[in-house]
Amino acid sequence: MTTTPRADSAPVPTATNDRLPWEEVPERVRSAVEDRLGSRVVTARTQSGGFSPGVAARVQLADGRRAFIKAVSAELNPDSPRFHRSEALIARRIPPQAPVPQLLADEDLDGWVVLVFEDIDGVMPSEPWHLPDLRRVLDATLDLAATLDPAPIESPTIEGRYGDMFAGFRAMADDPWPDPWTRRHARRLAEAEAEWARACAGSVLVHADLRADNILLTQDRVVFVDWAHGAVGAPWFDVVFLAGSVIMHNGREGIDVLDEHLAERAVDPEAVNCVLTAATGFFLYQSLQPIPPNLAGLRDFQRVQGEATLGWLRERTGWS
Known part of the structure; x- marks a missing residue:
């Protein structure tokens, strides 16, 4: 397995692809x-x-x-x-x-x-995010969760949806991501990752694949689109999963808004860390896999998301 990290000077990739007319x-x-x-x-x-x-x-x-x-x-x-x-x-x-x-x-x-x-008369959030738009979207996930709790459909749990894939740090245990902190804490990351499903158990239908390109902002509401991965779990899961595509563009400012939002919701910090570990391992490990047909930009996008959430994870854990 090759684990050459992306060069810091490379442009931040976007979630986009050539579309068929x-x-x-x-x-x-x-x-x-x-x-x-x-x-x-x-x-x-x-x-x-x-x-x-x-x-x-x-x-x-x-x-x-x-x-x-x-x-x-x-x-x-x-x-x-x-x-x-x-x-x-x-x-x-x-x-x-x-x-x-x-x-x-x-x-x-x-x-x-x-x-x-139905066609929604809205636009995707800009990247880098305007912080008022980010706060607006995070607040809207609260309303979304309230509307979809309990889940209105029989859908897989988040564990059922991502169970085999949220094991990236365990899969890389013998050849960790080439970052000194990650190598130093490879065992601890694998152990924390193993607890992710318990940490985000819940009864809400969550989007489970939230990024800027799956959100539309209208004059009076936030609309969430592309529900292929909807799953049942904790109402704050979407906030943690969204973090990579926020931090990769907004850095420190994005982290501050995310931390503030999760604190206001009184989410257990250790639960957040477990899910953040699993999401980071997912992004990093998936970035090393073969490129799927006609999805040329996906792996680079996953890599940069993983590197972004890895920085937040280092900060949140406080591990030396």
Whole structure:
């Protein structure tokens, strides 16, 4: 296993990928979706953000309605159709009062999975984050958790969703990440990581994959999109998982806001540290794996997230 860390001088990567235009989806699939919607697509504007190589487009229908379409096939990426199917199952059951786009239609045809959502008139948070926007999003996770507790659907727990993957430091035990602090505390990190599932047990349906590109800010609300990984657990899990994509852009300022928010919620610091350890190990170890088809930027993004949360973890543990 090669564990060469990313050069500090390299630019911070973003969660983005080349998207397939809606017009390049097979005509039979497009026609089936339009039949479900009762109107044809007249314009489709591809959107940035996220790693899926499939379609992500805001569309205008002939009857004047707007919608947001996601579509992918196994040919583009073998795992992405499974994620789209998971998102459809979750989106159908999330209550309408939750700040989540309504699923208007979905189609599974000829190896293509297509999801059609209401179009949200909002924008992704800027990166680096504006701190008022970050505080607004963190506060919104409180409201989200209150709306989705208890979980309105039968969904895997966070342990069921990530159990095999939240073992990065244990997987790297014989060849730790090439950072002096990590090597010095390799055993302690593995032991702390092993407690993560107990630390974040709960009854809330959490997003479990929160980043700036999965959030839309409107004039009066925060909307959480892309629910393929939704899972049941502690209401603060999303805050810890979001941390990597915050700290990689905002550094010290981001850490201060995160610490302040978790303290206000009175979350057990040791529980946070266990989950933060698992998330950091996940990002670092996954960054060393082969690059998935058509997801060229994913591993570098995971590496930088892991390095960002590793710094926060060093600070929170106080280990020398």
